[in-house]
Amino acid sequence: MKFRDGMWMTAEGMSVQHAEEVYDIRETERGLSLLCPTKRILRRGDTLNTATLTIELEAEIDGVISVQATHWDGAVNRGPHFDLYPAGKPAVKPQVSRDEQGTTLSSGSLSATVHPGEHTFNIGFHATDGSKRLTSMASRSVGFAVNPAPTSELAVGDMRDFKHFIFTQTSLAVGETVHGLGERFGPFNKLGQSVKLWNADGGTSSDQAYKNVSFWLSSRGYGVFIDNPGKVELEVGSERCNRVQASVQGQRLKWYLIYGKNPKEILYKYSILTGKPGKVPSWSFGLWLSTSFTTDYDEATVSSFLEGMRDRNTPVDVFHYDCFWMKAFTWTDFVFDSEKFPDPKGSISRLKAAGLCKKVCVWINPYIAQHGEAFRVAADKGYLVKRKNGDVFQWDMWQAGMGLVDFTNPEACAWYAECLEGLFDQGVDAIKTDFGERIPSRDVVWHDAEADPEKMHNYYAFLYNKTVYEALQRRFGDDQAVLYARAGCAGTQRFPVTWGGDCESTPEAMAESVRGGLSLGLSGFAYWSVDIGGFEGSPPPWIYKRWVAFGLLCSHSRLHGSRSYRVPWTIDGDDRSEEGCSRTLARWTALKNRLMPYLFAQSAEAADRGLPLSLRAxxxxxxxxxxxxxxxxxxxxxxxxxxxxxxxxxxxxxxxxxxxxxxxxxxxxxxxxxxxxxxxxxxxxxxxxxxxxxxxxxxxxxxxxxxxxxxxxxxxxxxxxxxxxxxxxxxxxxxxxxxxxxxxxxxxxxxxxxxxxxxxxxxxxxxxxxxxxxxxxxxxx
Missing domain, CATH: 2.60.40.1180 (Golgi alpha-mannosidase II)
Known part of the structure; x- marks a missing residue:
């Protein structure tokens, strides 16, 4: 969101005020508290009818300092809040010093210095040993805006007619680049972009993202994590060319500046803050084969696919049943379609016993269609999100009359996990957690009365994937849990694996997917996959084969499409030559499997250090x-x-x-x-x-x-x-x-x-x- 019209004018409809000076500095238990009026205080009378911003600088851990800017501190800070330091917070002792350079807070290797000049606002971030200057909050870089612009000071006595935003800006140096912010499919360097962190089902060919992560990495040697799961809007050199601006609707904005001697160290410290990626079992790195989305398949189809792959010398480690393992209009009721799969447990057992696959995955989502058996149970017991009038929140997008599981309700989480246990009993080993982006933020009430609907929009992905991942852990063990998730936010790297969403069957979409995987890797995610061949459309053989080569070098590799199958013989008429799809897939699958001693050892290090395995920038x-x-x-x-x-x-x-x-x-x-x-x-x-x-x-x-x-x-x-x-x-x-x-x-x-x-x-x-x-x-x- 832009608050200014160029350098000199305020954007239409906006009233904007900035912190103009640091009037008072108070030392706190963990750092410094700065009182910053929105005009220069030249005489006592200037303190009247003047807004202030409070900026709190706190030492977090070695190399990390948090910054919180607040206008009205009496505003309720409703949740949900990111689950920070899940493995515990390392100790650090704040150090405050004062000299001619200003007042400095040091948190191990990182320091923030408040400029000592009178009637000046400038906070610089730098290495404690003086070896490197990182960024700064310079003049007019912290402020708040009200929209529409009030006609008088008295008008804001009723804030229901106004939107209040708070923003901060950090400086960009010459040649500095910005990366991350989740799985973004546009330009790798985010400089010049307006970025809205708001989960959406937008495919890979748009500026929307399934996984919006409020962390970005600078080529200058630092990262910034914005501690707000709600809608965060960034202007990355796009409002002020030499600044990154972050803004939220509300009264406070908090973020963490993370310093490391190299990008790997920055990601490691970020993983301490938001959580390390979970480790995944070796079988998950093998080839995954899917039924695809809206194709017509049954038990015989599944067997024929796997037998065909075996006959073509391509081992399948995981077979995935997409949506239509359940009957139409019943998703998600966790019940196999009895016409297509009369004996699901026996069928899965036979596939594994024949060596056609090692593991089985099924598709689910958190939307419960009213024609499925699960809807009435969930509605009667209060497990679904409600509207403000008490109705179950329903709409007909995706599934007829679907409701939304309320994962802020512990009993709903337990019920959902119990439904998964029934699938595990039938032989299911992994779960594809699809969707989770279309979460309403208006006319909605959560079981947790303290939950802010707007913050829940992105954070829902964390709760959804956490519920499923922990159910898998309880059943199979801590390092044996595997889900295949589409939606995400900061922290969901703890629940691997993720994939890149709906891409077209084109070379341009393959390039989009590479950019998305690179960006997500720089957002703290260790594992990433893609729909090999593209999801939408029917890939010509050459695209399929090029995508196979790319997909088998991702950390996880899955053949998946929308209306057409992705088994190789359906792509090129079963060309059995060396250049055909079947032989190409067999060769690349064999190569990845041969790389497993290297990949699995690298995987352990990636999880421990918070690094991407592949795609690694x-x-x-x-x-x-x-x-x-x-x-x-x-x-x-x-x-x-x-x-x-x-x-x-x-x-x-x-x-x-x-x-x-x-x-x-x-x-x-x-x-x-x-x-x-x-x-x-x-x-x-x-x-x-x-x-x-x-x-x-x-x-x-x-x-x-x-x-x-x-x-x-x-x-x-x-x-x-x-x-x-x-x-x-x-x-x-x-x-x-x-x-x-x-x-x-x-x-x-x-x-x-x-x-x-x-x-x-x-x-x-x-x-x-x-x-x-x-x-x-x-x-x-």
């Missing part, structure tokens, strides 16, 4: 490289592999390699960065480069057991330009740490006693079949 690994902050068509898979999807039918692709030596995974050719490169690829490869000084542990080539096997047995340990100290962690299939393999001073590997079977070492990168090396790859000048 290149700037996380190479923050000192200015180009890395603009790369939105490529990504890291963990810390050692760089991948560049191909968006062109003919296979031409341009990509960037940061400084260092990089080895092509497919050919063994070494390239030196930094620099841009162009290649042309067939459907079996893409630019996939291994970083120098990498010890890459690969599973046995040719194995066809899926993603779950013994990651220490029969492995190939591939060394890429290693130096002393280069190492790789190894975990078993349950995520238990086995140890590290490390290069010693004599160049020999240490720690190999954790390896089993017929393992081998390849000293110049992995063994590449000379006949296959470079097949389908053309280097372009």
């Amino acid at each position: 290149v700037c996380l690994e190479f923050p000192e490289d200015p180009t890395s902050w603009y790369l939105d068509r490529q990504f890291m898979v963990g810390d050692s592999l760089l991948a560049a999807p191909v968006f062109d039918e003919g296979g031409e692709v341009e990509f960037y390699l940061p400084r260092g030596r990089w080895t092509s995974f497919f050919t063994g050719e070494v390239r030196a960065g930094p620099g841009w490169f162009r290649e042309r690829h067939g459907f079996g490869t893409l630019p996939l480069y291994v970083r120098e000084n990498t010890v890459l542990v690969l599973g046995r080539e040719g194995a066809n057991s899926g993603a779950v096997y013994d990651y220490a047995a029969d492995v190939e340990v591939a060394l890429y330009q290693v130096r002393e100290g280069a190492s790789a962690a190894l975990v078993d299939g349950n995520g238990r740490a086995l140890g590290r393999i490390e290069v010693g001073g004599d160049g020999r590997l240490r720690g190999t006693e954790i390896l089993k079977g017929q393992w081998s070492v390849s000293e110049k990168g992995r063994k590449v079949d000379a006949a296959a090396a470079g097949k389908g790859i053309e280097l372009l000048e």
Whole structure:
């Protein structure tokens, strides 16, 4: 939201006042409280008929300072509130000092200094050791606005006719870029954008987002988390070109400035604040196959799909039943359609016993259609959200007469979890938690009378996914719970996995999806997936195959569509050639499964550090490289592999390699960065480069057991330009740490006693079949 018309004028209909000076500084138990009048106080009479803003600076943890700006402190601060420091808050001792530079609050490595000048407003944030200036709140950067502009001071005696906003602005340095803010499909660098943090079902080709996360990361070495689950509006260099403005409707706005010596440290501290990503089991990294959305399928269809995948040498680890496992007009009543699935428990058991899949996932959402069995129970017991007149909140969008589960009601949460238990009893192992964005914010009353309907709009996704995730944990174990969520907000990274929503079957939508995954990864989410082939439309074979290559390098990989199936033989008429969809899918599935020793070890580190596994933005690994902050068509898979999807039918692709030596995974050719490169690829490869000084542990080539096997047995340990100290962690299939393999001073590997079977070492990168090396790859000048 913009409050000004250019630099000099106020926006039409707005009355705006700014903090003009710091009149008084009071030291508090945790920091500083600043009294800031909205005009300069030159004489005593100026204190009359003058508004003030209170700015509280508090030391939170090492490297984190919170900032709260308040106009009228008597306003009720209704919930919900983000669940902060879920694992406990580390101790920090605030330090306050005063000198000619001003009054400084230090919280470990981060400090905020209030300028000492008389009739001045300026608060600078910097490294405590003086090594770096980060950002500042300069003149006229904190204020409040009233709309419509009151005709007199007395008019605001009745605030029901007015909207009150509070805003803060932080400065942007020359060349600074801004990233994150959830799963956003537009430009990777948010500079110049107006961003509204308000969950919406808008697809991937709009400025709306399913997962709005009130955290952004700056290329200058800090992050900002806005502590408000309601609608937050940002002007990222779009109202004042040199400032980021955040505003909310209300009387107070609180945010946290997070400093770290690199972006990874910033994300780690953010994970302390809002929660670390949960760990997920090894089977979840394998290939997921879906029925797709509105297709007509039954038990025979499911079996034929899985048998067809087996016949084409493509193991499926997870089979997913989308919406129509339930009867039309009954979603979500948790009951299999008896006509299509007369014996769901037996059917699922037979699929697993035959080795056609390891696990089963089903689709649900939090909207309860009135024609399903669950509606009457939920309505009678008060488990559904109500209108202000006492009616159950219903509408006919999506499902006829649907109500909305009230997850602020503990009894409703327990009932919903009990319904899930019935599915687990039938053999269901994972849950796709779809929707959760279309949450009403008007004419609605929650069970929790303190819940602000506007704040509940985004926060609903947290409560919904938390309920399902904890039900999975109770049934299967803490690190064995897997859901597949679409909606999210700050904190829902604790409940993995998420996917990118409704994309079209086009190369442009694939690029949109890459940007969405990169942005979400810089918002604290470790795992992310996408509908391979695109959700809307029917992909031509070339798009399907290019998307398969991209999708199998995401942390999680699922074939899913809307009105058409995504099994490969339906895409190209069952072309069984090497360039056909079936062989392409088989090759990329085999590659991902072979990477599992590396991926699963990297997954454990990503969860512990609050980092994205894949898609990981290149700037996380190479923050000192200015180009890395603009790369939105490529990504890291963990810390050692760089991948560049191909968006062109003919296979031409341009990509960037940061400084260092990089080895092509497919050919063994070494390239030196930094620099841009162009290649042309067939459907079996893409630019996939291994970083120098990498010890890459690969599973046995040719194995066809899926993603779950013994990651220490029969492995190939591939060394890429290693130096002393280069190492790789190894975990078993349950995520238990086995140890590290490390290069010693004599160049020999240490720690190999954790390896089993017929393992081998390849000293110049992995063994590449000379006949296959470079097949389908053309280097372009």
